[in-house]
Amino acid sequence: MLGLSQSFFWPMCYNKPxxxxxxxxxxxxxxxxxxxxxxxxxxxxxxxxxxLVERHxxxxxxxxxxxxxxxxxxxxxxxxxxxxSQSAQQIVGDFCEAIASAETLRKxxxxxxxxxxxxxxxxxxxxxxxxxxxxxxxxxxxxxxxxLHVRLPKGVALPGRLxxxxxxxxxxxxxxxxxxxxxTGGATIGIDLGVNTLxxxxxxxxxxxxxxxxxxxxxxxxxxxxxxxxxxxxHTTQGSRRHRRLQRAKYQMLRATKNKIRDLxxxxxxxxxxxxxxxxxxxxxxxxxxxxxxxxxxxxxxxxACNRKIISLLNYKLAACLEVDERYTSQTCPVCGARSQHxxxxxxxxxxxxxxxxxxxxxxxxxxxxxxxxxxxxVPNAIHWAYPSKYPATCVAxxxxxxxxxxxxxxxxxxxxxxxxxxHS
Ligand SMILES: [Zn+2]
Numbered sequence: 001m002l003g004l005s006q007s008f009f010w011p012m013c014y015n016k017p018x019x020x021x022x023x024x025x026x027x028x029x030x031x032x033x034x035x036x037x038x039x040x041x042x043x044x045x046x047x048x049x050x051x052l053v054e055r056h057x058x059x060x061x062x063x064x065x066x067x068x069x070x071x072x073x074x075x076x077x078x079x080x081x082x083x084x085s086q087s088a089q090q091i092v093g094d095f096c097e098a099i100a101s102a103e104t105l106r107k108x109x110x111x112x113x114x115x116x117x118x119x120x121x122x123x124x125x126x127x128x129x130x131x132x133x134x135x136x137x138x139x140x141x142x143x144x145x146x147x148l149h150v151r152l153p154k155g156v157a158l159p160g161r162l163x164x165x166x167x168x169x170x171x172x173x174x175x176x177x178x179x180x181x182x183x184t185g186g187a188t189i190g191i192d193l194g195v196n197t198l199x200x201x202x203x204x205x206x207x208x209x210x211x212x213x214x215x216x217x218x219x220x221x222x223x224x225x226x227x228x229x230x231x232x233x234x235h236t237t238q239g240s241r242r243h244r245r246l247q248r249a250k251y252q253m254l255r256a257t258k259n260k261i262r263d264l265x266x267x268x269x270x271x272x273x274x275x276x277x278x279x280x281x282x283x284x285x286x287x288x289x290x291x292x293x294x295x296x297x298x299x300x301x302x303x304x305a306c307n308r309k310i311i312s313l314l315n316y317k318l319a320a321c322l323e324v325d326e327r328y329t330s331q332t333c334p335v336c337g338a339r340s341q342h343x344x345x346x347x348x349x350x351x352x353x354x355x356x357x358x359x360x361x362x363x364x365x366x367x368x369x370x371x372x373x374x375x376x377x378x379v380p381n382a383i384h385w386a387y388p389s390k391y392p393a394t395c396v397a398x399x400x401x402x403x404x405x406x407x408x409x410x411x412x413x414x415x416x417x418x419x420x421x422x423x424h425s
Contacts, residue, residue, distance in 0.1 A: 027172045050118035210268045265306060271388065280320050283364065
């Protein structure tokens, strides 16, 4: 029953030397006593969170004053005996963070929600002062409820210092901090993220274009299926057998789509990392907030671009991934600096012809290096088209699995084609 999966996440600042890695273990209690401790701790965590939600609702009344984090941590002392003191304080910290982020959204005039749900159960968080790992056994103290002892599955080694353990129903997450080794010596590349072309990357000499059609199609099918299931559910009573059956089908479909998209994102970013090893990448900042102002169909495709996820993947597969302002990058000619709008192919009056995404990535690279766009750059001659998953190997000149597909911009223009070329292996 013990499965294992690993996931990465980085703090908001993408170029910090310290990184965190989360290891996820599937786990459920084995004995009656363990179940008792496990349930009591999760109930107590839910009770504490609900208490905080009420406390905050009271404080929002006229004349109310929201106490500081330290005040709250003092207030809850000895009130929640089935939690380790550090776990209780950590939950208070999480709650304060949720409040702070809602307040930031409110200040910026964006839609916000204070925590308002009062859950029965909640995940229990253990700090590294509470959770202890000795001889491959993790002990999680839960105050008066007892201590849980979890044997880590074989082959699981922590990549760094244990910082935090999160205990939820069915899984345990171990957060480890590790120093990131300095990766240097790579090229400086510009990356333009898009929908039809998922990633356009260039180092000035060659450009790599990865098709985003597979992700787009997967997203479109997902939305279509979701609409179908929802339409069927509208004719059923909530809680009925048919409703529950449809609900199951819905979540199964959503899970499958999520896995497929994650797989495609991993494969696409891996290709970039293979063509430009250890590169420092500059990437246009995602514009998901713009999606809200767009038409419906367009908004769907923009939101599906999952740019934020791709950036975090690139950040650990390359040396660094830094965000720059990408406004007008795909509308400005890198050669003469004139600005004009084009469809898939950029045709400037000065004679510069290139796929629009290549123009975008060249300009993003210039902004990353020099701080602003400036005319006089050249457009890369060699442009490789690739699919994230269709062919396992990369299209790099010289590698054994090279497809030999190198497109000269001029000749492609003469042929009038700009769609991703078929790679023949
Ligand atoms: Zn031009």
